[in-house]
Amino acid sequence: MGLSRIQKRFEKLKSENCAGLITFTTAGDPDYDTSLALLKGLPSAGADIIELGMPFSDPMADGPAIQEASIRALKNKMTLKKTLNMVESFREEDDDTPIILMGYYNPIYIYGVERFLHDALKAGIDGLIIVDLPPEEDSELAIPAKAVDMAMIHLATPTTDQNRLGQILENGSGFLYYVTIAGITGAAKPDLAPVKQALDNFRKITQLPMAVGFGIKSAEDAARFAKFADAVVVGSAIVDVIKSNINQENVANSVLESRVLSFVGELANGVKNARK
Amino acid sequence: MSENKINSYRTGPDEDGHFGIFGGRYVAETLMPLILEVEKTYNHAKHDPAFKQEFHELLKEFVGRPNPLYFARRMTEHLKGAKIYFKREELNHTGAHKINNCIGQILLARRMGKTRIIAETGAGQHGVATATVCALFGMPCVIYMGAKDIERQKPNVFRMKLLGAEVVPVTSGSESLKDSMNEALRDWVTNVEDTFYIIGTAAGPHPYPELVRDFQCVIGDEAREQILEKEGRLPDSLVACVGGGSNAIGLFHPFLDDDVDMYAVEAAGLGIDTDKHAASLSGGAPGVLHGNRTYLLMDDDGQILEAHSISAGLDYPGIGPEHSHLHDIGRVKYVPIDDNEALEAFQLCTKLEGIIPALESAHAIAYVMKLAPTLPKNHIIVMGLSGRGDKDIFTVASALGEDI
Numbered sequence: 136m137g138l139s140r141i142q143k144r145f146e147k148l149k150s151e152n153c154a155g156l157i158t159f160t161t162a163g164d165p166d167y168d169t170s171l172a173l174l175k176g177l178p179s180a181g182a183d184i185i186e187l188g189m190p191f192s193d194p195m196a197d198g199p200a201i202q203e204a205s206i207r208a209l210k211n212k213m214t215l216k217k218t219l220n221m222v223e224s225f226r227e228e229d230d231d232t233p234i235i236l237m238g239y240y241n242p243i244y245i246y247g248v249e250r251f252l253h254d255a256l257k258a259g260i261d262g263l264i265i266v267d268l269p270p271e272e273d274s275e276l277a278i279p280a281k282a283v284d285m286a287m288i289h290l291a292t293p294t295t296d297q298n299r300l301g302q303i304l305e306n307g308s309g310f311l312y313y314v315t316i317a318g319i320t321g322a323a324k325p326d327l328a329p330v331k332q333a334l335d336n337f338r339k340i341t342q343l344p345m346a347v348g349f350g351i352k353s354a355e356d357a358a359r360f361a362k363f364a365d366a367v368v369v370g371s372a373i374v375d376v377i378k379s380n381i382n383q384e385n386v387a388n389s390v391l392e393s394r395v396l397s398f399v400g401e402l403a404n405g406v407k408n409a410r411k
Numbered sequence: 412m413s414e415n416k417i418n419s420y421r422t423g424p425d426e427d428g429h430f431g432i433f434g435g436r437y438v439a440e441t442l443m444p445l446i447l448e449v450e451k452t453y454n455h456a457k458h459d460p461a462f463k464q465e466f467h468e469l470l471k472e473f474v475g476r477p478n479p480l481y482f483a484r485r486m487t488e489h490l491k492g493a494k495i496y497f498k499r500e501e502l503n504h505t506g507a508h509k510i511n512n513c514i515g516q517i518l519l520a521r522r523m524g525k526t527r528i529i530a531e532t533g534a535g536q537h538g539v540a541t542a543t544v545c546a547l548f549g550m551p552c553v554i555y556m557g558a559k560d561i562e563r564q565k566p567n568v569f570r571m572k573l574l575g576a577e578v579v580p581v582t583s584g585s586e587s588l589k590d591s592m593n594e595a596l597r598d599w600v601t602n603v604e605d606t607f608y609i610i611g612t613a614a615g616p617h618p619y620p621e622l623v624r625d626f627q628c629v630i631g632d633e634a635r636e637q638i639l640e641k642e643g644r645l646p647d648s649l650v651a652c653v654g655g656g657s658n659a660i661g662l663f664h665p666f667l668d669d670d671v672d673m674y675a676v677e678a679a680g681l682g683i684d685t686d687k688h689a690a691s692l693s694g695g696a697p698g699v700l701h702g703n704r705t706y707l708l709m710d711d712d713g714q715i716l717e718a719h720s721i722s723a724g725l726d727y728p729g730i731g732p733e734h735s736h737l738h739d740i741g742r743v744k745y746v747p748i749d750d751n752e753a754l755e756a757f758q759l760c761t762k763l764e765g766i767i768p769a770l771e772s773a774h775a776i777a778y779v780m781k782l783a784p785t786l787p788k789n790h791i792i793v794m795g796l797s798g799r800g801d802k803d804i805f806t807v808a809s810a811l812g813e814d815i
């Protein structure tokens with residue numbers, strides 16, 4: 136499916152005149168089984184698109200919450216191969232919810248780009264967000280991904296000017312991910328007005344749907360952005376709920392799953408009702 | 412600063428920052444415009460005579476250059492082989508080669524109108540050098556340093572504080588150099604408007620490997636002039652230690668197109684057949700980290716491994732991209748030296764030459780101890796003595812079982 140599953144989802148959201156909720160969790164956090172159970176529960180809890188973090192030892196663009204999630208997953212021997220397996224299990228039950236892998240390039244480079252694209256599409260992955268691949272490095276992954284209809288979601292940030300946007304759009308697909316602040320994940324609350332301004336500017340140049348993320352932590356925040364963005368991404372705040380429901384050995388308690396999913400439900404409510 | 416010859420090893424990187432397949436710009440989009448601005452500023456600066464003049468003036472008046480190319484007579488006699496010269500970077504102000512690069516980069520920062528400086532440090536030498544140039548230019552400065560390194564390089568931590576720097580302990584990951592670099596990058600994306608990142612070695616995203624190399628080439632340029640003066644000819648071999656590779660590339664680069672053998676010494680920690688070393692070329696594979704493609708220590712899943720070396724400045728699981736290229740094309744030979752060999756060399760150099768070397772530099776000395784005896788007396792070795800060892804006396808004492 137790849138790109139087309141993402142496009143279909145945005146068409147549906149558009150026809151309902153509401154923004155989508157994109158949730159972020161790290162694959163294998165705190166362990167494989169809990170992580171898979173969460174993944175399976177996300178669509179009915181209200182996630183429209185799922186971003187799944189590929190754990191990496193050196194998450195340079197992430198704040199403490201997602202750094203720690205990566206470390207927890209790696210401690211439990213998570214690998215890229217297992218992340219693909221996890222999505223494959225998810226796809227046995229859900230054929231509509233787009234799944235996007237987010238992370239850093241090195242594990243993919245080591246897996247082998249061609250082989251990775253093949254295995255990821257087969258597992259049911261639709262798109263990729265690779266934080267350390269700016270458009271200058273499109274030949275590494277964005278161009279090979281384009282050839283097989285894997286969506287390559289590019290990031291635009293407050294430091295992106297109009298010239299760069301053209302370059303970003305050239306091989307980007309699926310949607311444009313606007314990073315609301317110059318900073319790392321889990322950072323301070325972004326201001327609304329400059330984000331809206333940026334999206335308005337970008338819309339003059341591209342038809343791609345626009346998601347906003349970084350620093351959005353509550354249903355109220357999410358709702359404010361959902362008024363004008365096509366989708367809202369929440370990551371660190373969800374990962375924080377995971378963290379507060381594990382013990383010192385990173386073992387999940389019995390309510391972790393329901394706590395996380397009910398928080399996702401709240402977020403979804405905020406997003407869905409934002410334009411009403 | 413490199414010449415445009417067709418068959419030259421000195422023409423890299425290409426315009427996208429590649430040395431062969433290595434290098435590049437693997438950074439977050441937020442940083443990309445800033446990196447491009449650094450590149451543009453540097454490309455102007457390197458052709459600006461006023462920039463060069465100020466750089467060399469500061470190297471002379473503030474750093475104390477040129478430093479000597481010193482004939483290590485007793486070491487030569489002891490090893491009974493090649494004639495050994497030390498390029499005395501340890502005599503620079505702040506005690507290592509790191510200051511050369513810091514002078515260059517703070518001039519760039521000022522040229523870009525940046526008002527705040529950040530840096531990562533392992534041994535603390537780059538942190539001290541950065542804090543020093545920040546004091547000189549009156550700029551606030553934040554140094555990221557692994558908690559483990561803060562513990563083993565206490566004198567340098569205190570120096571940085573005296574110089575007015577804020578030293579931030581990094582407790583993520585392995586608490587050493589690679590994690591400090593992650594943390595510095597996190598700071599940088601958060602403070603793109605006013606902040607300049609002074610990277611301490613010839614690694615990171617383009618144009619850093621190039622500009623750090625160019626600023627460090629003063630080592631090789633001087634050594635070349637000095638050896639011609641003393642011996643009337645070029646050396647036969649060069650030896651230097653490599654962490655990220657800045658002192659080595661600075662010494663080697665001006666000689667790359669000459670008939671000179673080059674040996675870069677990697678830290679083999681407890682041995683390259685153990686999992687406790689920092690020899691990314693001898694024991695790693697190409698990967699992508701910290702903005703560049705280069706040789707890295709990692710597992711089958713592409714997760715970066717912790718490096719190990721008794722010397723904090725070599726304790727990094729990667730290496731600058733130009734070294735990866737020079738390795739692949741066979742121009743430079745990369746050789747391992749383990750903790751024990753370095754400790755032995757540290758003591759020998761101290762006793763024979765009256766020079767306490769940095770543990771990093773002791774790795775180069777240890778290789779010279781292996782190489783020199785195999786070579787004839789008319790063979791000339793120039794070794795980069797990258798830093799002085801005052802900062803290491805606690806580490807060495809504890810390794811030798813002494814209480815100080």
Ligand SMILES: Cc1ncc(COP(=O)(O)O)c(C=O)c1O
Nearest residue numbers: 536654655656657658724771798
């Ligand atoms: C004295 C000394 N030599 C060498 C190094 C290694 O760095 P590089 O390989 O960039 O020269 C360091 C790093 O801290 C150092 O302090």
